[in-house]
Amino acid sequence: MQEFWVKSENMKEEIEMDFPTEIIREGKVKVLVPKLKAFVKSPSEYAPSKAPVFYNPIMELNRDIAVLALQVYQSIVDRELSVCEPLAGCGIRGIRFAMEVGGVKEVVINDISAAAFQLASYNVRMNELTERAIVRNEDANFLLGSYGAPRKRFDTIDMDPFGSPVPYLDSAIRALRNGGLLILTATDMAPLCGVHPKACIRKYGGKPLRTEYCHELAVRLLAGSLATTAAKHDMGIKIIFSHSTDHYVRIYAVAKYGAREADENVENLGYVLHCFKCLHREPVKGLFLVEHPEKCGECGSKINVAGPLWLGKLSDGQFCELMRKELKQRAFAQSKKIGKILTLIENEVEAPVAYYVVDKLCGTLDVPVPPIKKIIEALEEAGFRAFLTHFNSKGIRSNASASDMKKLLLEFSEAGW
Ligand SMILES: C[S@@+](CC[C@H](N)C(=O)[O-])C[C@H]1O[C@@H](n2cnc3c(N)ncnc32)[C@H](O)[C@@H]1O
Numbered sequence: 001m002q003e004f005w006v007k008s009e010n011m012k013e014e015i016e017m018d019f020p021t022e023i024i025r026e027g028k029v030k031v032l033v034p035k036l037k038a039f040v041k042s043p044s045e046y047a048p049s050k051a052p053v054f055y056n057p058i059m060e061l062n063r064d065i066a067v068l069a070l071q072v073y074q075s076i077v078d079r080e081l082s083v084c085e086p087l088a089g090c091g092i093r094g095i096r097f098a099m100e101v102g103g104v105k106e107v108v109i110n111d112i113s114a115a116a117f118q119l120a121s122y123n124v125r126m127n128e129l130t131e132r133a134i135v136r137n138e139d140a141n142f143l144l145g146s147y148g149a150p151r152k153r154f155d156t157i158d159m160d161p162f163g164s165p166v167p168y169l170d171s172a173i174r175a176l177r178n179g180g181l182l183i184l185t186a187t188d189m190a191p192l193c194g195v196h197p198k199a200c201i202r203k204y205g206g207k208p209l210r211t212e213y214c215h216e217l218a219v220r221l222l223a224g225s226l227a228t229t230a231a232k233h234d235m236g237i238k239i240i241f242s243h244s245t246d247h248y249v250r251i252y253a254v255a256k257y258g259a260r261e262a263d264e265n266v267e268n269l270g271y272v273l274h275c276f277k278c279l280h281r282e283p284v285k286g287l288f289l290v291e292h293p294e295k296c297g298e299c300g301s302k303i304n305v306a307g308p309l310w311l312g313k314l315s316d317g318q319f320c321e322l323m324r325k326e327l328k329q330r331a332f333a334q335s336k337k338i339g340k341i342l343t344l345i346e347n348e349v350e351a352p353v354a355y356y357v358v359d360k361l362c363g364t365l366d367v368p369v370p371p372i373k374k375i376i377e378a379l380e381e382a383g384f385r386a387f388l389t390h391f392n393s394k395g396i397r398s399n400a401s402a403s404d405m406k407k408l409l410l411e412f413s414e415a416g417w
């Protein structure tokens with residue numbers, strides 16, 4: 001096999017990898033990563049999963065948001081943080097935390113792959129972070145297990161797996177200190193969005209539904225699974241931030257010890273009832289949905305059920321505001337896009353569960369789609385609450401029922417907007 005040696009500008013050391021690499025810059029760091037173009041035969045192939053060490057440039061926005069959130073969390077708790085990235089790939093995320101977040105005392109960067117360990121170790125040295133970043137080469141559950149004892153636990157764990165984070169939830173919860181921040185990515189959108197419902201039930205303990213608001217259900221299913229796992233350890237969670245972007249969902253949860261906190265979590269679990277015929281949807285709180293209407297109260301068609309899932313808040317308004325302020329201090333490549341996402345999320349913090357998608361509603365009525373801002377104005381004029389959502393550019397969260405929404409859209413179509 002061909003061998004590749006790389007020597008960065010300020011490094012005396014050479015690294016020998018048996019695959020092509022290149023140095024990229026992201027945020028304030030530079031890292032050696034697999035040269036992705038060398039691993040795909042056609043543009044349709046997903047390069048990160050073909051490379052011998054994982055690196056995905058598309059996730060830059062995800063990492064930027066993580067830097068913001070970690071900085072805001074640090075300023076709120078006002079203490080030095082120990083951070084763990086148990087599934088690190090080339091190490092870029094943990095290295096950015098060590099370099100870009102003030103008040104980070106230590107980052108443990110871990111990956112089960114020997115090549116990832118080698119690359120991440122090199123990247124830590126290249127960024128002169130050996131005093132603050134430790135690189136490990138263990139199974140994530142084994143690593144987290146060794147940090148499960150009091151006073152050894154982490155302030156923050158960022159779990160960014162291939163697919164589902166569920167296999168690591170128990171050990172992550174155990175390795176998190178009281179009041180710690182647990183960050184989870186899930187990329188297994190086919191199960192979470194109801195394309196493979198059995199896989200979702202198996203992994204997350206909740207039933208998904210292939211509705212137009214399935215991305216919100218995905219966040220709620222992930223949060224529900226976390227809340228249930230935390231409750232087993234007598235811990236409660238508060239979701240301080242979450243987002244659905246590109247091909248993944250992500251939640252930021254603060255976990256607190258206490259049976260009372262855990263019980264409060266359970267009260268935030270419930271179901272969403274949905275009618276595919278008339279698009280009526282209805283959240284129902286409570287874990288034991290012993291009985292629910294078989295038929296839709298609006299049109300008499302069959303009612304479908306999603307859950308159990310998290311029906312509590314998906315973000316905290318103040319935390320979002322602080323993230324927006326922090327963003328202004330940063331010069332991220334995608335600051336503008338991040339600003340838009342943060343504003344939308346902050347505005348929808350108090351909005352009702354299960355957004356409507358205007359195209360879908362208009363499709364059932366066979367009427368043209370009016371501009372979304374006009375619909376929001378009309379809903380507010382009619383006395384309803386209405387919010388845009390970051391989940392979907394054609395989405396509206398409202399306390400108006402599906403039939404109210406359709407009535408309004410028909411009026412729009414008749415009046416000609
Ligand atoms: C999606 S990638 C991580 C990407 C990285 N967090 C980033 O921001 O670039 C998932 C990583 O998990 C690693 N991995 C898979 N199973 C693991 C396990 N059981 N323990 C530790 N690492 C594991 C893989 O080698 C891979 O590098």
Ligand SMILES: [Zn+2]
Pocket residue numbers: 275276277278279280296297298299300301
């Ligand atoms: Zn119905």
